[in-house]
Amino acid sequence: MTKELWINLPVKDVARSREFYKQIGFKLNPNHPENDQMAAFLVGEKEIGLMLFTEEQFKEFSNHEIPDPRNGTSTLFSFDAESPEEVDEIARKAKEAGGTIYGEPGEKDGWMYGAGFIDPDGHRWSILYMDMSKMPKG
Template identity: 60%
Template sequence: MTKELWINLPVKDIAASREFFGKLGFEFHPRHTNNDEMAALMIGDKKFMVMLFPEAQFRKFTGQEIADTTRGTEVLFSIDAASREEVDELIRKAEEAGGQVFGRPQAQGGGWMYGAGFTDPDGHRWNVLYMDMEQMPKE
């Protein structure tokens, strides 16, 4: 049975990615702290890992070219926020750290969701959502 899932993500520069995500407040797995070959973002209470690898190494893993993030989206990472203010803060930090905002914070889904989106330095898209489950429409 599957126990864990790791997302492997290609990046142009491990140090630049580490700096960007560090400015956003992401935690890194200590095993890979001083490693130029990979970094591991730990996300959420369960410490879900997004592994960052240099593009050349990623190509070896997949045997394929890397998606051109200027022409299309290969994946949308959605992360949970504890409040609307946390959404706003993460988007502000992403923009200050050099990310591009593709969706400004706004109410969504009839108002029970509040979200925004940004791209990291490699063009990977991240969606930040706060969901007020008490306001979620009942079916």
């Protein structure tokens, strides 16, 4: 059975993207070497793998062309936060690190608080805090 999940993303500049993800709080994976072709992170308590590859290397792995994520969204990566304040903090860090906010932090449906940002390569991410005690029943 599957033991781990890795998210693989093509990026134009590995060094720039590595720095972006470090600045928003993702942890470098100590088991992977840092180089000009890739960067590896561990995300969240379950340490999901995030692998950043140059576009050329990503094309070799996927044997497929890479669409421009700025022209359409095929995947939205989402992760949780422990509080609305943490949502605000991550959104602020994403913007300061060179990302773009596409969804300002705010409340939704009375029980969720979230924000959305775009990384330097156009990949969209959402951060969401859910207050399960306020979630509508049934």
